Amino acid sequence: MSAFVDTLRAEWTKFRTIRGxxxxxxxxxxxxxxxxxxxGMQGSCGKNGPGSECSLPVGPGGEEVTDTFTFLHQALTGDGEVIARVAGMTGIATGEDPDKPNHTVEPWAKAGLIIRAATDQGSSYAAVMVTGGHGVRMQYDYTHDVAGSPDGVTAAVPRWLRLTRAGDTVTAAESVDGDRWTTVGTARLRGLPPTVEVGLFATSPQHSEELHTGLMSGAMGGPTQVTGTFDHLAARDGWTGAAWHPDVIGHADGPANGAPGAEGPPAPASGVEQVGDAMRLTGSGDIAPAVSGSGGLGVSITQTLVGTFVGLILAVVVGTVFVTAEYRRGLVRTTFAASPGRLRVLAAKATVVGGVMFVTGLAAAAATVVFGQRVxxxxxxxxHSAPAGTEVRVVVGTAVxxxxxAILGLGLGALLRRGVTAVTTAVLVIVLPYLLAMTVLTGDAARWLLRVSPAAAFALQQASPEYPQxxxxxxxxxxxxxxxxxxGFAVLTAWAAVALAAAAVTQRRRDA
Incomplete structure (x- = not known):
C-alpha cells in the first residue's frame, strides 16, 4: 500500500508541475x-411587460404540468358514476382547413370522461379517454398512464366510457355496447374532496416533427385541435349535480398551447357545441407532465452544460498526453525504474488524472448549473425546475x-503510446459518436450510437424524465x-475498463 501511495504522490507531482x-x-x-x-438562447418570459412572466401549474406530486383542455362539467357530490359514449374524433393542425375531409388526429389527442378535485390548473384528477393513436387509456394525476384496449374510435365503431367513484378511489371502464364493461384501471386520489367536478373533456397536444437538412437538425410543428363527439351522457347512482357548464381550462391568448415563452401561431379555438342529443367538444392543449424540448416547453438545466462537449475534448487530451508525453520523451524508463510495478504506475496515473478531472468537473458544473439558470x-x-437530487446527480454526473x-484517454495513450495517434483515436472513440448523434444521424441510428459508444455517459446530464404518454x-x-x-455511465466505464486492461497487458509484455 505504501508503494502505491509513493507512486501516486510521484504522479501527482508530475501532473501539477507540467504547465500545459x-x-x-x-x-x-x-x-x-x-x-x-x-x-445565447433568448425567450419572451418577462420581456413583454407586466403579465408576460412565465409559470406552469404544479400537480399533486409537485411536478410542473400542462393543464389545458375543454371541459363540460358539473359539480357532483358523493359516490356514483358517469357514463358517455364517444361517437367520433376528428382533428386538425394549425393552418389546416377545418372543412378538409380527412384530418389526422394527433396520436395523443384525448376525448373522454374526467373527475377533478377542482377546475384550478394542477388539480388532482382521474380520466378515461379515447386517444388518436394509442387506444383507450386511463390517466390520473398527470404522471400515471394505464393502457386499455388498443382500438380507436370511428363513427361506425364508437366506444363507451365510464368513471366510478367510491370515496377517494376512481375506477375507469370501457365497453363496446354499453352493457358489458371491462375495467381499464383504478386510481386512488388521496384527499379528493366530497364535491368534485365531473364531465367530458377534449384536448390535443402540440405536433412536433424532427427535421434534418445536411448537418443541421431542428423541429417544426404547432398546436393541434381535436373534436370529440359524445352522446348518452349520464351521471347517476348518487351524483347530485344539476346543470352542465362549458369551460376552457388553462387557455389564454398568447403562446401556443399555453407554452411559456413559446413563439408561434395561437392555438385553435376551443369550445362546446350541442348538436341534437350529442355534444361536440373541441379542445387544444394537454393534461400531462410538462416536458422540455422541441415538442415541449422551455429547457431543462441540461441546457446550461452545453460546454461539457468542449470540456470533454480537453479532458481526453490531458488524460492521453499524461502518459504519451513520457513515452515521447523517453522519461517512462525513469518512471519504471523508480516504480518497477508497471501496473501500479498505470493505476496511479489513472487515479491522478481521474481525481483531477472529477474535482475540475465538479467545480465547473456546480457553478454553471447554479448561475447558468439565472442567465x-x-x-x-x-x-424547468429540477428536484435537488436531480441537480446533484447532474453536477456529480458531469464530474464523473x-x-x-480522461481515464479512457489515458488507457488509449498507454496502449498506443504515440501522442497524435492516441489523441486522435480517443477523440474518434469518445467525441465523434456524440457529434454524429447530435448533428448528422437521426432517430434509431442516433439512439443506437448513444447506447453503445462512450457518449452514452452524457445521459448523466439528463434532468427531465421522458413520459411515454x-x-x-x-x-x-x-x-x-x-x-x-x-x-449510460456503465457503458463509458466498460470502455475505460477495457482500454486500461488492454494497456495493462501490453505494458507487461512490451519494453518501455
Missing part, C-alpha cells in the same frame, strides 16, 4: 462555465463523465438520451 496539463485543466473549467454563462431566465427562457473519459421528440439535442443516467 495545468493550463488544460483550468481551460476545462473556463469553457464549461463560459458556454453556460454567455448570452437563461434573465434572457427570458423558461427553465469528465473523469472516466407525452408527445415530444425526446432528442439528445434537447437533453434526452436513450439510456438511464447510470446505465
Amino acid at each position: 496539463w495545468v493550463i488544460g485543466t483550468v481551460a476545462i473549467v473556463g469553457v464549461i462555465v463560459a458556454f453556460g454563462l454567455m448570452p 437563461l431566465r434573465g434572457n427570458g427562457v423558461y427553465v 463523465l469528465l473523469a472516466v473519459a 407525452v408527445a415530444n421528440l425526446y432528442t439528445p439535442a434537447d437533453g434526452y438520451f436513450p439510456l438511464a443516467p447510470w446505465a
Whole structure:
C-alpha cells in the first residue's frame, strides 16, 4: 500500500508541475462555465411587460404540468358514476382547413370522461379517454398512464366510457355496447374532496416533427385541435349535480398551447357545441407532465452544460498526453525504474488524472448549473425546475463523465503510446459518436450510437424524465438520451475498463 501511495504522490507531482496539463485543466473549467454563462438562447418570459412572466401549474406530486383542455362539467357530490359514449374524433393542425375531409388526429389527442378535485390548473384528477393513436387509456394525476384496449374510435365503431367513484378511489371502464364493461384501471386520489367536478373533456397536444437538412437538425410543428363527439351522457347512482357548464381550462391568448415563452401561431379555438342529443367538444392543449424540448416547453438545466462537449475534448487530451508525453520523451524508463510495478504506475496515473478531472468537473458544473439558470431566465427562457437530487446527480454526473473519459484517454495513450495517434483515436472513440448523434444521424441510428459508444455517459446530464404518454421528440439535442443516467455511465466505464486492461497487458509484455 505504501508503494502505491509513493507512486501516486510521484504522479501527482508530475501532473501539477507540467504547465500545459495545468493550463488544460483550468481551460476545462473556463469553457464549461463560459458556454453556460454567455448570452445565447433568448425567450419572451418577462420581456413583454407586466403579465408576460412565465409559470406552469404544479400537480399533486409537485411536478410542473400542462393543464389545458375543454371541459363540460358539473359539480357532483358523493359516490356514483358517469357514463358517455364517444361517437367520433376528428382533428386538425394549425393552418389546416377545418372543412378538409380527412384530418389526422394527433396520436395523443384525448376525448373522454374526467373527475377533478377542482377546475384550478394542477388539480388532482382521474380520466378515461379515447386517444388518436394509442387506444383507450386511463390517466390520473398527470404522471400515471394505464393502457386499455388498443382500438380507436370511428363513427361506425364508437366506444363507451365510464368513471366510478367510491370515496377517494376512481375506477375507469370501457365497453363496446354499453352493457358489458371491462375495467381499464383504478386510481386512488388521496384527499379528493366530497364535491368534485365531473364531465367530458377534449384536448390535443402540440405536433412536433424532427427535421434534418445536411448537418443541421431542428423541429417544426404547432398546436393541434381535436373534436370529440359524445352522446348518452349520464351521471347517476348518487351524483347530485344539476346543470352542465362549458369551460376552457388553462387557455389564454398568447403562446401556443399555453407554452411559456413559446413563439408561434395561437392555438385553435376551443369550445362546446350541442348538436341534437350529442355534444361536440373541441379542445387544444394537454393534461400531462410538462416536458422540455422541441415538442415541449422551455429547457431543462441540461441546457446550461452545453460546454461539457468542449470540456470533454480537453479532458481526453490531458488524460492521453499524461502518459504519451513520457513515452515521447523517453522519461517512462525513469518512471519504471523508480516504480518497477508497471501496473501500479498505470493505476496511479489513472487515479491522478481521474481525481483531477472529477474535482475540475465538479467545480465547473456546480457553478454553471447554479448561475447558468439565472442567465437563461434573465434572457427570458423558461427553465424547468429540477428536484435537488436531480441537480446533484447532474453536477456529480458531469464530474464523473469528465473523469472516466480522461481515464479512457489515458488507457488509449498507454496502449498506443504515440501522442497524435492516441489523441486522435480517443477523440474518434469518445467525441465523434456524440457529434454524429447530435448533428448528422437521426432517430434509431442516433439512439443506437448513444447506447453503445462512450457518449452514452452524457445521459448523466439528463434532468427531465421522458413520459411515454407525452408527445415530444425526446432528442439528445434537447437533453434526452436513450439510456438511464447510470446505465449510460456503465457503458463509458466498460470502455475505460477495457482500454486500461488492454494497456495493462501490453505494458507487461512490451519494453518501455
